[in-house]
Amino acid sequence: MEDILRPIYQERASQLNTLGILLVEKKQRTSQTTDSFDVILLVIVKEAEQPVYTKLYSYDEKKAAMHVITIEQLQQWLLLGTNRKIFEWLHDSKILFDRNEYIANLKTELQEFPFNGRKIKMGLEFAKLIRRYVDGKALFEHKQYLDAYNHVVHSLHHLARLAIIENGLHPELTVWQQVKQIEPEIYKLYVELVNSEETLEQRLELLFLASEFLIYSRTKIGSAHLLEVLSTKKYWMFSEIMSEDELRPYSVDMAVLLEYLIEKHLLEIVNLETKGQGVFHRCYRVSEKLS
Template identity: 30%
Template sequence: MDMRPEESQQTYLELLQKRLDVQAVLMLPNFPLRDGAFYLIVASQPESDNSIRRIFFQNQWIVEQWISFWQLEKSAAYGLDEKLAHIVAKAEILVDRDGYMRQMRHRLLRLTDSLQKRLICKEYSRLLYFFHEAKEWLQQGSTLDAYHAFVQALHAWARLTVYEMGEYPQPALWSQVKQLDSSVYKLYEELSMNAETLEKRIELLVLAIEFAVTSRMKESVRFLIELMETKEGPWRLQELMNHPAVQAADIEIPSLIEKMVQRSFLQEVVCPGQDEGALEACFILLG
């Protein structure tokens, strides 16, 4: 006799609860899998990170995604990706040893001031990177490659907008942005669906992004400015790129530094290089 779904789920959870390495189990409702369910399992073992299994248990399909609490702690410090943020926000907590996951969910979904600045700086740097790439493709006459880079630039702008509003990006990013900033949404809509020629759509987008990167810069680079203020004297480019906080934030440093020099946030100076007799470009904060 086949077990009912709720009975199968109870048996499945009981098996997980017997495992000493399982800290919490969450279930995502309305998971798009016919006759199945999705579970996020938080474990104490780091080798569990991002392990995904699709299993058939008592006539029910189950998708398991395993993650260690070390990865959750890292996400609390450096930010969640869109998919994990959606799961953490929407999933029902079924197993929770010592209330760990309920406390962690609050931490994970709260954008602290320092985390918000880091994520804003990351997406702003990606906006700059893809914008510069798009303009280079245009100069080479590669319109389709430029179009692809502009789409990526707009996605970075969209995530930047969401972070500025104190939220995490959702998987349905453009539906979210439409509610938060219709002007950014309309630019994406114009690029994707406007009846004008592709060249004309791109031409209008260049002006809009150029204005955005200029007007948003002061607030968007606060994370990098505060980092550079921790040291007296000039910074080498490689020194900034190798800084643990920059690497953890995944910031596109070269594009960001170039724009900050152009806007007089930084001054480029000459420093002694690593090799004897060589000179190297370094950067000093202004004002």
């Protein structure tokens, strides 16, 4: 298989823009790791007109996909977790070409999972968790139980991913299998939500009560990255927070997260006068108890 595809990837390896080429083979007939393809060729480049470029091939009644991705896109996937399969591809792949040990170093970094990288990923998962939890609770209070259920399932998923990262591991596609071993309490909550014979309203009510403590117990570690950045200034306007490079990945979840941290006394409001009488700019600062 590798011999058949060699002319294709050797052409890419000869280009100075290419940093590494990986080969991922389908292990089982029913496996979806390779998106139903028999082989994935992952080509990592310094830069390109498109962040992701894909070509498909057929050979010997089999099919292959070649994904050419930029470093920037790869780092975004690794940080935000928006392409869950990329971790499996990097972990299970065979290195076909590696310029200046870029791929080897990347694999080592993923395996060691440095604490700073974990802190950022925990912050992003925590922000998504709070968004889903707050929205789900609001829907529950308005008796929109099916929509509330959808948000609660997602919030538990983010809580599970947060727990996995906290334990120094990368969340895999089989998140609940991981959580069952690492944090059985969260796994039990999920099972009770899905399998309980109670009414949906009763299940949701019990889950909100139980998950509130689990979320609160992770608030400090989940907000550590955000608070660390915000502590570099006396106070921040919301527009400044949203335009800060290191905080941009929080995007649409930021406003809800800030209000939650105020409620938990980790952030404080600073009101600055405007030209309008009695109207103030709403700014944020890290609580003096923490500074």
